[in-house]
Amino acid sequence: MELLDKQSIWQVRNSYLGVYVHFPYCFKKCDYCDFYSEGIGPGPANDEKSLFQSYQKEILDRTNHFPEIKNRTIDTVFFGGGTPSKASAKHWKELLDFLRSEFSFSDNPEISIEVNPEDLSSDLLATYHSIGINRVNVGVQTLEPKGLEFLGRHYDADRYGSLLKVLTHSPIKRVGIDLMYGIPGVSKESFYRDLKLFLEAGLPHLSLYSLTLEKGTQYSRDVTDHKKKEPEEDTQSNILTQLPNLLKEHGYLWYEVSNYAKPGFESLHNLKYWTYEPYLGIGPGAHGMIAGNRYGNPRNANLYQKKQTNTKYEPVDPGTELSLTLFRLFSPFRYLDFIETYLDSETKPKYLKTIEGWEKRGLCSIDAGVFQWNQEALLLLDDLILEISL
Ligand code: SF4
Known part of the structure; x- marks a missing residue:
């Protein structure tokens, strides 16, 4: 396992909590977007103040329901x-002040915000830095105007033009971007050209993912009506398999199917979703997982603010949950600890047998209780996850 001495090895951590807060408004609803979001144009949301009040109320309600998270x-x-x-x-x-008054924080918590290119500026990053935000991720998707147009994204040419400079001069050092590939009309070469700019600038975190067709989106209706093409799957598989080596050459660790980071710059928050750590999900459309229970909030900002906090909790099945999340990690993890901690005596042997089978097929390596996928597993991953979750 050549990467082991360089990569962090993820393990069970049971004294921490993550907090996710969903702000549902955008300049414009993108055609492919499946998240709960509403396009409201350039101005602020009318209900911003009351929405933030509701966030505090929900945090208190969830904490009252699960006092152990304190x-x-x-x-x-x-x-x-x-x-x-x-x-x-x-x-x-x-x-943030409210959260700090209600909970204890670790010495060096990761505090992230997603920023859209139209809002990104040096002043904004300086302000975020001054209030304790220490990680920023920008949803770039593509630098090609025709690609942005295909996606139905709002495009501000000046902001897109300056984003690389703003990010490389940021007072916040943990910066990253999302880039998308397989957008019809955007060539493979064009994707690599964009990527090269960010690689050469040495941005510490890159999320590189393929365009997908999600039910219920404008994009999916446009495909049904033959107004738009489907994502380019051949191009996507080709790029997906090329990326790990390309990124490695530039000093990035491949730590999750679509996520790459310079050592020490992995998204610790997102890692919680993949390593079964609890998190509070706050805001309309947010999901949370606390004390082995999942919950989801209404995908409607108005309802969210008017109604009582939704207290429908569904117990999580750790066997299913782990198979769907943990095995998305391409960095090493202490699989035996996860199995021992979370699985019952019936599920454990099944997991161990499947993993041994993968090792025999050359899909992963196992060493002293540490699991790591080999690159050969990448294109088979959906089927492999199905194998272990059955
Ligand atoms: S993709 Fe991002 S910017 Fe576009 S509508 Fe969805 S959440 Fe908003």
Whole structure:
């Protein structure tokens, strides 16, 4: 396992808590977007103030329901959306202050915000830095105007033009971007050209993922009506398999199917989703997992603010959950610890047998209780996950 000495090995951690907060508004609803979000144009949301009040109320309600989470230490906070950079930094600061007054925080928590290119500026990053945000991710998707047009994304040419400079001069050092491939009309070469810019700039975190067709989106209706083409799957498989080596040459660790980071710059918050750590999900459309229970909030900002906090909790099946999340990791993890900690005596042997089978087929390596996929597993991953979840 050649990468082991360089990569972090993920393991069971049971005293921490993550917090995700969903801000549902965007400049414009993108055609492919499956998240709960509403396009409201350039101005602020009318209900921003009351939405932030509702966040605090929900945090208190969830904590009252699960008082044991107060014994945990918050080590990651993630402001996502929607477009959280559309909300005022003052509101994010107040919410952070509130969380700090209610919970204990680790010494160096990761506090992230997603920023859309139209909001990105040096001033905004300086403000975020001053209020304690220490990680920023920008949803670039593509630098090709025709690609952005295909996606139905709002495009501000000046902001797109300056984003690389702004990010490389950021006072916040943990910066990353999302780039998408397989957009009809955007060539493979064009994707690699964009990627090269970010690789050469040495941005510490890159999320590289393929365009997918999600039911219920404008994009899916347009495909049904033959107005738009489906994602280019051959191009996507080709790029997907080329990326690990290309990124490795530039000093990036491949730690999850679609995520690459310079050592030490992995998204600790997202790692919680893949390693079965609890997190509070706050806001309309947010999901959370606390004390082995999942919950989801209504995908409607108005309802979310008017109605009582949804207290429908569904127990999670750890066997299914682990198979769907843990095995997305391409960095090494202590699989025996996860199995011992979370699985019952019936599921354990089944897991171990499947993993041994994978090793025999040359799909993974196992060493002293540590599991790591080999690259050969990448294109088979969906089927392999199915094998272990059955
Ligand atoms: S900006 Fe992001 S969250 Fe908002 S509609 Fe577009 S893809 Fe969805």
